[in-house]
Amino acid sequence: MSRRGRRTPWFAIALAAVGFAFITLPLVGLIQQVSWGSLVDDLRTPEAQAALRLSLVCSVWAAALAMAFGVPLAWVLARVEFRGRAVARALVLLPLVVPPVVGGVGLFYAFGRNGLIGQYLWDWFGIQLTFSTAGVVMAETFVALPFVVITVEAALRGMDRRYEEAATTLGARRSTVFRRVTVPLIAPGLVAGAALAWARALGEFGATITFAGNIQGRTQTTPLAVYLLLESKPEIAIGLSIVLLTVCVAVLAVLRDRWLGTG
């Protein structure tokens, strides 16, 4: 907005202001509904405690699984040339855009008791994933995985691969190169991927309720509890919402320098 430069058009400012207000007003609406005095007690209720505990356990598991499979997946997509790589990448990123409820339906027909693989899991091992905590972890991993792949693949493509070459000329085997050179050089990408995956898993709703159901203490995670309690016990729903909001703000703050730039 320098005086010597061209003027910023007023309608751009106006539209930007509307957009900004549209994003921030719901936050204000949420925060002004919080009854701060009873917040701690609301979060100590059995429903809230069960939901928070389950969410913490499931989201950490989901983030760990997303890293365990997402990092190798990103490595293959970034480093191995094969036919159909572009298609494979597009498919891996699909959960980013597919409605979570559709993902849940897909999970149901793949891993449910009558599903593609699920029927054998049930027939041979007696394993049922639907309506179980494991099902929650699967649904959350499903939506979180692309965040790991997208950030780690970008980090792998962005790093100077000549450092890896330098390491091999020094006698390092592939696994040593990966552990001692590649991983430290892409560490910011790994941290960002894990944090985003965890935040996404924590907030997952649609795939979870479709695939795993809504059983308190077993599959009712915090977002599900918020939805369910909003009418009967709104103060608990609002308290839980504030917890989720705070966690997301914290993740954004952590990633600000490393991933989103400091601008």
Next chain:
Amino acid sequence: MSLAAHVGIRLGTLALDAALTAEDGETVAILGPNGAGKTTLLRGMAGLAPIDAGEITIDGIRLDDGDEVFVPPERRPVGVVFQDYLLFPHLSVLENVAFGLRSRGTGRGAARARATAALERVGLTALGSVKPRELSGGQAQRVALARALVTEPRLLLLDEPLAALDQTTRANVRRDLRAQLGAFGGVRILVTHDPRDAAALADRLVILEAGRVVQSGTFADVSAHPRSEYVADLVGMNLLRGTARGDRVELPNGATLVAAAAGAGDVFAVVHPRSVSLHRDHPTGSPRNVLGGRVETIDATSDRVRVGIGGPVPLVAEITPASLHELGLIEGTEVWASVKATDVTIFPA
């Protein structure tokens, strides 16, 4: 032959097909323009680019034959100093130097002890705990060299080891590097596009142009008899080694050359053949250097003639065919060569 390499690699528009041999204790400079395939040749020897045809052997052990044999880089007795050095930014200087030993299975304590000794040899013991980004260009180059040599390779490859440095530090680092290379007993191959690096560091030149070796030999041979105009432009200069005193350079045989400012110590004096004028009679005038001699060689390449003059100060002069004809020069003719002091460039050896 300690190193015998015949490297054929096709890479985009480059068709590299170059042969190279070298003995222990010898430094060979690969010189050529950008895109000639110098770095690709180096990568072939390091194992970073498998060769399509040819053969690479060290001490008679085959490392790559373009077919069944391919020893991966981590199992070759080869150390590499990369352009920009590529010190691992997340490791300390000491950990960088110890990296090769750790990767090859040396225990932590022993690796640290040997890395410390290697840093001591390059005079950087005090900087062991520092991260590479805090090093100057010259220090980084020494660390890269220590890192490459600590595993005791048989072949040391250096890719433009001085290109990342500014002109003022370059001469000093070049001198250090020569001393360091002298202490390494294996084969040293140096890629550079700067003939001064080649002159100061190498025993022998291999000139690469568009993927082919166009000429090889000692610097004196190649610069005295460049086989193409490109080689003549690149290295076809008079390079005289001597000791500088004030504005004079004393050559080992006692002859002297006057320069505008010679400095002190061991130097190279460079005189471009185009700056050497030839006369049948002793000339009078401003040139401070008037040197007597006898025509020894006459090489004609298209529109220029290079006349080699033997005498206390051996020089090559580049003149036109018309001048050659006018002066009536043939081998054995006595001539006077004149060079202005301002045309004598000095750089430390």
